[in-house]
Amino acid sequence: MAGRRSSGVLAMLAEAQREQHRREEARRRAAEADRRAYERAQREAQRSAAQGRKEALRAYQQGREADAARRTAELDARVDRLRGVLAAGLAGPAFHPAELQGPVRVPPFDPGPLGVPVPMPDQAWYLVPPPVGAQAADPAARRRFDAEAAQARARYEQDWYAAQAAERQRLGQLAEYRAQYDAWAAERLRWAAGQAEQAAGLVAGLRAGDPAAVVEYFETALRWRDDWPEGFPVEGALTWDAAARRLVVERRLPGAEVVPAVARLRYVKADDREAEVARSATERRALYREVLAQCALRVLDALLRADPGGLVESVVLNGFLDAVDPATGREERRTLVAVAVERTAFRALALDRVSAVDCLVEGLGGRLSARPEKAAPVKPELPTDPAPMVAASTLAPDGMGAGDGDGGDGPDLFEMDPIAFEELIAELFRRRGLRTSTTARSGDEGVDVLAEDPDPITGGRIVIQAKRYRHTVPPAAVRDLDATMVRQGANRGILVTTSGFGPGSRRWAEGKPLTLVDGPTLVRLLHEQGLSGRLGGTVAAPAAAPPAATRRGSGGSRSAAGRAQELSPGQNVRPEPAELAELTVVFGSTGAEADLTLLLLAEDGRVRSDEDFVFYHQPTAEGGAVTLRQEERTATLRPLDLPGTVHRVAISVNMDADSDTTCAQLRDAELRVSGAAGGGWSFRPPADPAISAMLVAELYRNGGGWKLRAVGQGWADGLAGLARAHGVEVA
Template sequence: MNRMSRRSNGLIGMWAEAQRQQQRQQEARHRATVQQQREEERQQRAYEREVARQDREQRQAYRQAREAEARRRTEELEAQVAALEGLLAAGCRAPGFTPDMLGRPEQVEPFNPGHLGQPVAMPDPNAYRFGSRAQYEQDQRAAQDAEAVRRQQLAAYQQQYDQWAATTLAEIRRHNAGIGEMTAALREGDPDAVVEYFSAALYASGAWPQDFPHQVSAAYDPGARQLVLDWELPGFGIVPETKSVRYMPTADEEKETARPLTQRRALYRDVLAQCVLLALRELFAADGFGALESVALNGFVDEHDPATGRRTHIVLASVTVSRQSFAQLHLEQVSAVDCLADGLGGQLSARPDQLAAVRPGRAPGEVGRGVVSHGGGDDPDLFEMDPIEFEALVAELFRARGMRAVMTQRSNDGGVDVEALDPDPISGGRIIVQVKRYRKTVPPTAVRDLYGTVQGAGANKGVLVTTSGFGPGSYAFANGKPLTLVSGEELVALLAEHGLRGRLGGGAPQPKAPAPDAAVDGDHNVLGMSWSGGVALDVCALVCTGPQVLSEDHFVFYNNPRTPDGTVRAVAPGGADKAALAVAFEALPSVADRLVLVAAIDPEADPDADLSRFTDARIRLSDASGAELGQLEVSDGRPGETALVLGSFRRRASGDWDFVVGGKGYPGGLEALVQEYGIEVA
């Protein structure tokens, strides 16, 4: 019995030990499981903290950017007001106008043959010591032929330059002779010469801000030696309505603080008085001939008469002042309003913002002689100008910018309207210029043709000048090529900058709101998106004003495939494209100034992916027929990011659209991205 009992106890001990071992293993597995859960929880908390940190940093960066933009706008407003307040003082520091400023130096840029001045290198016989003599002779004949061609081209280029130089020098001499004749007539007191000279002096003066009007009508009374003129003054809108801009982070919008109306009225009245005094200063400073004993000036605005509703000249200031009285003033220290009204006995409207007129003094039409006018509607309409005159105006613009420019022969211009030579040793060279007087958007084919002409002519650069504008296809093709596109608005600004004249009719018509899908069924572009890496993406678009989407309906994505007006919609991709959007740029809402393109990971197709495999991405721009217009490269994706701003098309002041590459990524995906554009995510 005792023996059996001991054996049983041994078995029980072994069983108990096995149970304890199993229990210890279960406890170890449990501890490992708990530890693993705790580690996963720790990693999740760390990830959430990192995402929150990045989100805070992005929000902080966004807020700082919006605050900086608000400060910049406020600083611009303050600078505008400061410039208006110091208009007279700044103008007095500008040099007085003289006839010498009208003259042109009798010299032309020296001949610069560029690459044609370098002889073709002949082959070195020593290099063929162990080779074929026949190869040497063949290479030598080829080099000699190339040298002969170079010499022919150089001779033709020299002949072209000589012709241009002779024509330019003769033109300069004729111009300077005319200035000499006018100066002699001024000294003799010829009324026509006096009116032309002082009108030009006032119209072309550099003392005026660029956005101020320059319309003047004048006549001269030789008996009284008095210049009588009407001079256009700026409107009330010259004084900014907004005083400051502040960013409100809680509402995520900018708040504008209005400038008090009493402050705007006082500043506008002061600006008008400064303009009158500055005009008088410019006239007397330009008189180096003793032609002006006095000046009678009426300052007017070209506005709608409150009494009749018809557009007319409303006189807001008037003064007659002698040279002697004006010479006693220290304009830099005067109060403009007090000086004009009290010091000179002139008239100034008490409420110019309400177009309360004053009685004009002597008018140019009362002098009894011819009246000369500059500015206003007298600027030639570029749309109605003779084509040859328009090309001549463009050539004159290039000459005014310091280049040599000649018009080509009409019969055999080879697609070249103007040929220019930029003398800059680094960025200069031969420039091919084409002129397109269009009213509709210039098609991309014209830009392609220009590029072919530039390559065929061996020129350094091509410039396409038009009275209309360019679409995104044209800018996409010109990107990275030696091409410059000058729209109508830019052309008018350049003409004014260099003292030339031109306007675009009565202003370009505003596009009408399109019917649904009508825009994309006709004149539209297709943006095809392609990339490498095998990652599944959604390509989206936001129609925005600045950094804010117009509305949630203007966010085009998989749940909203088109905007309400149909100007942006998702379409089936073609060819190698993986996604595509149809966009009618010309028909986008007038308040929209950018179209933002976005790529984001498709959470259903590839929920664990990021953008590290998003590479070799590009946007293929096509027209409505499917013809490719150009390709736009965008940045690759980065690890940890699941949404990316590919870039945005920005509307320029001229109405054209440029593409700006993006690159900002978001670890929080599409939701985090669209929140920055004002879309609330539930």
């Protein structure tokens, strides 16, 4: 009996052990299944991540390849424009004497918003319905009606008188605007009549063969077309030989840098970099020679096509550029293209089918530099029978005649070629007894003219700077001259300008061997030495559009068509994308001197480096996307070219650090911003006596575009406070 019980217990224990083993085996199998499932999920996640990285890398590489292809296409387009210089000239219309006498249209008077009468209030709008039914007999209802009717009559009378006052104001403004329009139209017509008379005289002089008229006419013909590629100069000189009926043209040529040194760009996946494939020296030389030949042929074609009457028998053309002589280090003029053509032979050419180089050299017998990229010169083409040249003139870079320097009041100093202006200053001091020489334009270290006073006691070395400014010379220019004088080991420094100097500049020069010569003094000195020059004096054409009509009154903006929108402090606007191709910023004021500065700021409101501080000594940033012209207190911005790390551009002004002036001394201060598509905005900052540096406005990123905001707040410690507030280290 006991044995049977023992065997039963053992059987139960064995069964329990087997059950335990089964459960452990099930757990083991479940754990193994979980492990395999986890490993499968891990492998799947790794495969998915690898696929994502692969796709992201492929997209990144495709983007880099597309960017390289886009930039290569831009290079190809530049080369196509260079190869098409002559074709572009041939495709355009020829200049004709009739172009000088085109009609001047005076648009009819348009009153704009002032032509809309102020609506008068209608008494029916103010009627109060009388009580009806049982309420008509209710005294309380009658009293309420009488009170409401009296209030309505009072409102009507108030609104009627206000409308009458607004209408009288409108009529007064309309009469004022009509008077402005009539004055503008009369001035426009008087100017047009004067221009027509001058044009008629020029055409008559041209037909009569008057030398001065011939020169002026063909100068106009050369300036008429403005579709030359970017970077191509339009400077030169034109001379008319009446006896030989020959035009002699000296034309500045573009430099070799107009030919891209890079042929294409390609993305190298292995190194994750963009590689530049250089254009071979042979290809660059051939393309540059082709460009020079096309320039010469286009100038010749423009001159002869502008002469339908056959006045010109021949044209002599010398194309030149300035290059540094490695032997002397001085800049000199070198002729790279020279050709003389007869009218009949040139007009017989089919210029749309010629090879420019072959046509110039073989067809016309001209000379073209074999190595123009090295400025290897050729012999200039001179008239074979050098008769006296009876009329000559100069084409300045902006297309204005610079004058010949004798007779009358002489050339306009504002419009002179920079090199000619420096030569004039050198000649002035040469006649005053100094030995003078102009410096090379590159590497001149801030010196335009070097002079030596031969006096053994008071003489010595003198450095002279010549600045053709229309605005007050900033004190920084005077400080620079002081430093330049020390570097050059000079005894004295002279700063000559066509404008003037402010009190800060004169205070800096006090007690120092510095002489400041302003515009009126310069003109007087020139006349004393038998030279000539004037400061402007030409009559500008009246505005091409009449003044805009603007209704002034409470509420609304004062802006109207053709005028800049005025902003109030804190107001912001969103320029259209077309405007953002290039923004022009101009700060104008009278009274005390102030400098325009700009800061490129990151998302945290601080500069990324000191290179983001754009001021007098550092006038550009981001490859020219921001450029400052301090002497004009003007800047140009290309927001679309700024990198994504630039989130704001701060536009500020600061008073002269060497004076005790504040922003309260800025009279008639105004910031004007003009867009590439013709839009414009203006802001008149407050004249705050507590600050000497002001954040006038800021351009900032917003919603994928840019916004412009007027600010008008500043710092009492001037430029130093402005700089520190934006992360610029100040010593």
